[in-house]
Each structure stands twice: as structure tokens, then as C-alpha cells.
Amino acid sequence: MSVASSPFAADTAVGEVVADLEISRAWLVDPATGREGPGEIVVTDGMLESVVWLDGDEGSGIDERGVVVAPGFIDLHAHFREPGNEDAETVASGLAAAAHGGFTTVCLMPNTSPALDDPAVLARVEAAAGASGSPVRALAYGCVSAGRHGETLAALGELADAGVVGFSDDGSSVSSGPLLRNALAYAGALGLPVVDHPEEASLTAGAEANDGFVATVLGLKGWPAAAEEAAVARDIAILADVVRDVPGARLHLTHVSTAGALDLVRRAKSAGLPVTCDVTPHHLALTDEWLAGARRWAWEASGDPWADGALTAAPYASALRVNPPLRTAADAAACREALVDGTADAIATDHAPHTQVDKDVEFGLASNGISGIETALGVALAAVDGGLITLRRAVEALTVGPARVLGSAAVGREVGLVEGAPADLVVFDRSDGWTVAAEALRSRGKNSPLIGRELSGVVLLTIAAGRVAFDATA
Ligand SMILES: [Zn+2]
Secondary structure: OOHHHOOOOOOOOOOOEOOEEEEEEEEEEEOOOOEEEEEEEEEEOOEEEEEEEOOHHHHOOOOOOOEEEEEOEEEEEEOOOOOOOOOOOOHHHHHHHHHHOOEEEEEEOOOOOOOOOOHHHHHHHHHHHHHHOOOOEEEEOEOOEHHHOOOOEOOHHHHHHHOOOOEOOOOOOOOOHHHHHHHHHHHHHOOOOEEEOOOOHHHOOOOOEEOOHHHHHHOOOEEOHHHHHHHHHHHHHHHHHHHHHOOOOOEEEOOOOOHHHHHHHHHHHHOOOOEEEEEOHHHHHOOOHHHHOEOOOHHHOOOOOOOOOOEOOOOOOHHHOOOOOOOOHHHHHHHHHHHHHOOOOEEOOOEOOOOHHHHOOOHHHOOOOEOOOOOHHHHHHHHHHOOOOOHHHHHHHHOHHHHHHHOHHHHOOOOOOOOOOEOOEEEEEEEEEEEOOHHHOOOOOOOOOOOOOEEEEEEEEEEEOOEEEEEOOO
């Protein structure tokens, strides 16, 4: 297909300003105003010049099942592996993958090698992002602890001055209560959140799969929900203590995956504590049944893949090894319910690319993580297609939700279909689908359990800060 033949192509190379683009008769979703419906947009010289909503007959025949225009997505949690493990991902390949997934802003975790506990490492990441030519905005968290060793605080003030958007020891929980207490207080004084990966490590030593029926039958060592719930309870209790002295303290819990942990967050929010959380696409839609060889969505699962004849793939696929592990259908339902009722503020990908070498080993020895930034939209749309969440809520959780977690200063733009602002948006076609394949992924990490699966929703165009980030016709 030639570029000119598509009305949804920018006719411009990646990185260049979108000079002139008109998208007519699409379904617009603007979570900033809560409005969605048929409409048209015009982009001129990189600016979103007009957003026109079509009323009555003008909009007839246009529905949310066709071409959708939404603000560019924001990912609160991604691993781009540079510096230190560029075989798994580079900043450039990660940004290309992000754009292919519809993301225009990504927040990178600091568990690189060396860890991002020093402004010099941030400068390397920013230089790599600049050199990539991608207009996708790469933001980064700094470490909570020096070297991510969990012993002493990193230089949070210096990192904040250098431009990090929060602090995390992701990969692990902040190791001790006193360290978390100090981190919440200092980060709060700096106006930044602490992003914790909730896992009580003493309960997960050697753990391989969610503790339960599937792990027992497969002979995998159980990973108890209690490990996550104990950490979430600790974090919230410490936050409650810290906010009395430091009202600006903020805690964000990432990849929350159990019904019990989400209930703890729900109660803390209703008590008025400054806590937010995200859930991942894989915890919304996949379950531990997949380890046995089932490949049905969580909302179709029964919990016993052997009884139902659901097995369609080999067991122990290491692409499914992830931290926290894939949970039960009831936990996945709790993740979706948390999105619906606002307990979960965002969908974050936890994009965790790995090399084949780190994955082509026995299940329990494989590195944890799923390469997921390019399939997040398709998985979210599967939940929309299944009637589990609305399209508008899915878009909110990928845009204004994460923007609120970060704060407007960090995001640096108004998130929405804002006339007169630099265009920052994604165009995708829900009437079309694609087959996830290693060659189709821009990420160097091919460790996706969705390889071979058809996902609905094809990203046609991603525009970040007025520039082309991805164009399907290019
Ligand atoms: Zn994590």
C-alpha cells in the first residue's frame, strides 16, 4: 500500500513534523473531557488545529468499532535495558516498540546496569532517546536505594534536579520499612512519588507460579498472594504514618495482581490516603491456566484447564514466567473490577524484554518478564470486546489515569484532544486485527506469550509532540 492511499497516514517519515493531516469520520475518545463520539481532526504543522464533533446525521454510520482517535498513551512502567543489556532492548528499539503500541510517553524503570541511581545514567538514557530520532518521550525513575542494593537511600534530591519523575527499586520491593519511610518522606518533599513493586521477598524465595491448583499439578513452587498483600499492607501502613508529617508523600503500587491487594488499595483510597496503583494487561486478561497450556482469556477460564479440554499449547512456556506471576481467573476479574471502579488508576505494561538466552531455559530458571508494550492495546481491546470494560475506561487508564499519577509537571502537556496544542495522539482500527509474531514486534524482546495469536485493533498512526512516531503505511 502506498502512503498516499491511506487517509490515516501522515505521509511523513518518523521523527518529522506532521505538516498536514486530516482524519475524517472516525470515533474520537477524549478522556480529558469525558466525551466520545463521531468526529474529525485536523493536524497542521504539528499542531492539533481542530477537533470537530459530528452530531446527528453527520455522524451516522460511525461507531466505536471502527477507526478510533485517542490521546497518545502513557506507560508508567517499562524496561528498555539500556545501559547494560542492549541485546534485550535499547532505548531506540524500545521507543519504536512503544510507538507501535500507541504510546507517546514512557516511564523507564531504573534497574539498568549500572542502575539509574546517578544523574549521569539518566543523561545516557536521555542521549540515547535523543539519538534515536523518535519523538516518543522517555521519562525515567531514579532508584530508591543506592545501586538498588536496598541499604542506603540514593541521592534523591540530585536525581530530582536531573529530572526523574519518581523513585523505584522495581524488580524488588523497597527492601526495608525504614528505607521506605525515608524514601516516601524525601520524595514527598520533592513532590515525587515512590513507585513500589510489592513483594515480600521472604515469601517468594524460589517461587515459580501462583500458589494454587495449577502450580500444584505442574509441580511448580507456589508464589503466594500473601507475598504481595503483605507488602501492600506494609507500604500503606508506612504511608499513613509518613503523610502526617509530609503531606506531599505519594505512594504508587505497580503491577498489583491479587484481589486481596486491590482490596487493600481500595480501602486506603477510601480512607483518603495518597495511594495510586496500576494493573498490567497480562494480569487483566491471562491466568495461570496458560502455564498448563490453555490459551483462553481470563473471563473464559474455569480454573481447571485439564477438566475442560482447554489445552491447546505445550505447558511450561517460559514466556509466561513473570513477576508477579499470572494469577487466578478471580484475581484477573478483580483487576478488571479495580479498573472499572477506579481503584486502579492506570494500565501499565511492565514491558520486560529478554533475550532468547535468558528465556530458553527450564521454566523456573527463566528470567521474569513479558515483552508487552506492543500488545497492551490489543489485550485491553480484547477485554473491551468481551464486554468487561468500556473503550472509554480503557483509554482513560492508558492516558489521563497515568498522567494523574505522574502529575502535570512530569507529563509536560495537557493530556487530551486539545485544540491548539501539539498533536499527541494514536489512531487505531478496531475493525482490523493482526497476528502477533516475532517479526511483527519492534522490540528486541520476543518473549511474548501472545506470539501466534490474533489481536484486534491495529495501530495505524502514532503522533508524539506533533511528530510521526509510528505510521503503519511507512
Ligand atoms: Zn516489578
